[in-house]
Amino acid sequence: MTMRRTALKPPDAQQASIANVAERAGVSIATVSRVLNGVANKASPETVAKVRQAVAELDYRPSSAGKSLRQKQSRLVAVLAANLANPTMAAIAASTEVALRKQGLVMVLCDTHDDPDLQDEYLREMRAQQARAIVFLGAVASPMLDMMRGGSTPLIFVNRRDPGDPDGDFVGIDNAQAGRDVAAHALERGVRRPALIHAPLASSATRARVVAITESFAAAGCPIPPSLILGPPEREHLAIGYAAAGMLLQNGDQFDALICTGDLIAFGVHRFIEETADPAPPPIYGFDDNPLNDWVAPWLSSVLIPYSTFGQAVAELITGDLVGTDRQRVLPHRLIERRRS
Amino acid sequence: MTMRRTALKPPDAQQASIANVAERAGVSIATVSRVLNGVANKASPETVAKVRQAVAELDYRPSSAGKSLRQKQSRLVAVLAANLANPTMAAIAASTEVALRKQGLVMVLCDTHDDPDLQDEYLREMRAQQARAIVFLGAVASPMLDMMRGGSTPLIFVNRRDPGDPDGDFVGIDNAQAGRDVAAHALERGVRRPALIHAPLASSATRARVVAITESFAAAGCPIPPSLILGPPEREHLAIGYAAAGMLLQNGDQFDALICTGDLIAFGVHRFIEETADPAPPPIYGFDDNPLNDWVAPWLSSVLIPYSTFGQAVAELITGDLVGTDRQRVLPHRLIERRRS
């Protein structure tokens, strides 16, 4: 039996309401509300002081239910992620959480598993929650999305653009440019016949990368043969890479570089190659630059995407801190070169 | 200019309220409420039908603000994670989200950065939100925690136990046993002089592992010399491992295995060793069994912790589906052996 609860307050102290604060400060409820919400020049300094004191003494916080009910809007911001198991999504979610928090907003994280029905279920739920905004980390087309587009709830698309409106609010990188950067880097180093392994093309980001890469090589006079462009049907990026590497090596097709549209795909590719003990594997490229790369994948050149700043951009889009600016937040990327020592 | 909004409904249709449903169904709002909440034998079949129909037609969902205000409890469950950048935490959060969802609960994810002040800030916020329960993924001692312990909001501790009450609701593995398992495995394979690299001992999980490992080796007649037990002051697990490996190799101390209290630490250790091109590194042990291990760390033996089932256990603890059972959910672990081919 350990001693519990030193009890500065009674065990389950009823949470103070605005009425308690008003009473304690000797003012009306309306005054407390005005003070707390900083309604301009509407309270004498002494009143303000009294109220603040009462608030502190009672450790008062406005009930979000009361507030939401009244204002028809909550402080919740929903983040619908296509796949939380993907460390990249988790990283964006983490940075978003911090940025929202600074604005007094609360992040609700949901995993849609890239499923339209589940996404709609969440959209409905968030409408019931009167969410302040909805952030998509990899949106998928769905009926409710169509319904809400143009409504009063801001919809923010991260990485992948709105499948139904390429001009919607967006945070991400210039994937076409990133693709060209990778191609240019490889070409400069003598690559002429790369293999290209990509994730499902439902994602606008993946599509843009694939198109840019193939066009770059074609423009350089060495179009990538179709047999070297692989997009296996697996669901997991790791499995896609592993399977693709298997097909490539089995076919005996020659290639002098491996370009993957994501780091996890590259991990899968590398695993297969390691297992077959290829003495001199070609250079491998990825996208994302997973934070673990320096530690576990020193062989992987990758496009560093500044995920840790995405949250900030998302928050700005939501709070409207960037008035007049356009709502396409294209953030800078950078190719990180790594090679076997 | 793309065509937007095919408008089956007016653009920003006011979300239907219970009154609208009642009107449409030709009944009172109380009846609607009863039907929707399944209050037993309190409605005729035809009334139920009418209500359900109206609900469907209006695509009605109860406002959570109204509900929360009335019932003094929301459907939000807060998950306070010590470090979202850690894939392990993200994995637990993901599984928790799914399990809560099935119960109609909504997960709010927060990153405390292991900071007591920030944790308290979140606890206050969640009190204002009238959260249904609070889940700690790596709790840290803090004043508000002490305040809320014993209150009416369930507190669930995952991985790390409540720093102020070892008997609080818990979901995790038997870390002492896991430590013994690792030691036994190593001893069986001839290890007699391992190095032990550990994270900060503030975590009860880490402490239990360290104690069990050192005791096991001592009991086997080969106590680990203090110079081989390292807990560098770095904050990041990866950096801890890298720094520790550096110290170890610099000292020239002999050791025949590397035991790390976490996989990320092992990643850091391995990186340093790779860089120094040690031809025959000793076996390396970790804890967590990061899902990426099979792909990027085939040299790492690790204790597989069933994180994907943690969410289920957490949800059961919250909804009280496990009446009578004790509230210490110790889940099974398993040592996964991997070695260089």
Place this chain on the structure above:
DNA sequence: GTGAAAGCGCTAACAT
């Protein structure tokens, strides 16, 4: 500068 009061959507007495 401050207070009184309406009303947001919902549930739970209570009444019928």
Place this chain on the structure above:
DNA sequence: ATGTTAGCGCTTTCAC
């Protein structure tokens, strides 16, 4: 079996 109504905590007119 169903309807009426009070009231949860808050913001916001409208008076004063």
